[in-house]
Amino acid sequence: MPKQTIVLPAIRIRQGNQHIFAFGVDGKRVHEFAAVSRVHRTDQTLAGYQRPEVLSHIRAIRRYLESDAALLPNAIVLAFDSRVEFRALDDDTSEVAYSTVGHLIIPMDPELADDEKPAWLVDGQQRSAAIRDADLEEFPVAAVGFIAKDEAEQRSQFILVNNTKPLPKGLIHELLPTTTAELPAAYARRRLPASVLNTLNFGVDGGEGPFTGRISTPTMANGYIRDNSVLKMIENSLYEGALYQYRNSEDGTGDIPSILMHLNFFWGAVEQVFPSAWRLPPTKSRLTHGAGIQSLGYVMDTLTEGVPAAELPGLGIEEVLIELREHCAWTEGTWDFGPDQVRRWNGIQNTPNDVRLLTSHLLRHVRASGVLAIRR
Structure with a gap:
């Protein structure tokens, strides 16, 4: 059982027969429940899917974050596993069928290894690393999440999310x-x-x-x-x-x-x-x-x-x-x-x-x- 949870106000948005969740979260806390899986191999099996961190880029983002009036409007993207739960508000009064207000319930356990955490960072690796290292008490960011059935679906979404970016061909x-x-x-x-x-x-x-x-x-x-x-x-x-x-x-x-x-x-x-x-x-x-x-x-x-x-x-x-x-x-x-x-x-x-x-x-x-x- 998780030792604690983080409860975040969220909007569940239906897309076809799937859902995405839009929410805000303190960027300083993202690494408590989300892992950045850098691509590597275990024996002959491919594991992970993120590109290596670009340190110079992270340092540049960090300097910007520590300046006055810093703003990061682009959302990070997270892939959750089935341990993450969405609970709709009982008094939800939304006038549209595709949008529901509620809370995301995310389990956290500081003893978990990265590959056991309930979320994976699909997009926003360098921004989250910069926030993690910045000399700031907190820095809330916009986030979008989805619940993936397995790591193959996470990899597919990673490629699709990064389709318009200069992702290394290799x-x-x-x-x-x-x-x-x-x-x-x-x-x-x-x-x-x-x-x-x-x-x-x-x-x-x-x-x-x-x-x-x-x-x-x-x-x-x-x-x-x-x-x-x-x-x-x-x-x-x-x-x-x-x-x-x-x-x-x-x-x-x-x-x-x-x-x-x-x-x-x-x-x-x-x-x-x-x-x-x-x-x-x-x-x-x-x-x-x-x-x-x-x-x-x-x-x-x-x-x-x-x-x-x-x-x-x-x-x-x-x-x-x-x-x-x-x-x-x-x-x-x-x-x-x-x-x-x-x-x-x-x-x-x-x-x-x-x-x-x-x-x-x-x-x-x-x-x-x-x-x-x-x-x-």
Whole structure:
């Protein structure tokens, strides 16, 4: 049982078949019952959903709050669990059916760990941190809350609330697979690719593949291959290439085990043929650079489109890549793209034009070698 509660006057507003609660609360007390869950991983499981605090921004807000006539009109957003209760006033005289006056009853226990508190801060992390640290007795703020059935719904609301803000793309990519709500079309399109990327990066049931631990994300700080490069490669293939065969176009889901098998087989061959270049960061290797990842993704599509993952071992993909090796300059030398088109190894940039140039170069030599006959 909670050791105490905080009772706040509130207005319950009906939106469809759900409710939100508008209320005021002393910002100094928000952290007593609400946690800020910064995104992290426990083993291979994603936990939390907030971006890391930006200390310089917090300091700037704090200085403003400690000045005369400080005003924060924007509401913070809180996701409550089922322990939070709304009690309507018996004498409610509201003339509209969608709005009810009452009180929010929020349990508090100072002994609870952050992940056990009854509320999560969905939006307003830096404002609340600044209020917490400010040299002030109190600072009431406007707040809006909703009761979420689980953490997946909290993550969905976090993405939707921050949809118009410069939320780090890497954070969105890690959160998308664990969301359940309807999302904007651009996010919905990337939910399956993001699920595949995260599974590649963190392993399948403890197993490892060529991308395991190598993709840079908010929770994989030691990764050196940019997540957006891998995401583009996966997305291109799912919608227009070899991985299309595993995607359900009606609901946007896919056969993830088969997708992973397909990707791990091809990129495992890449790792075997170019071992040194695969282990270097993009500044030292154009293989792990955005241009290299995307271009070899198109090579994968050309060689394996329409071929089920189980049949890939019989195609001789590694032999194809070995023949291609003499035409690659991932870490040294020059790229020979034709007359007046010779570039240093690191002269390739992650631009649409250079990706097309490198892709055409690789596919030209794949086709010239006659290796496409392996698919006949």
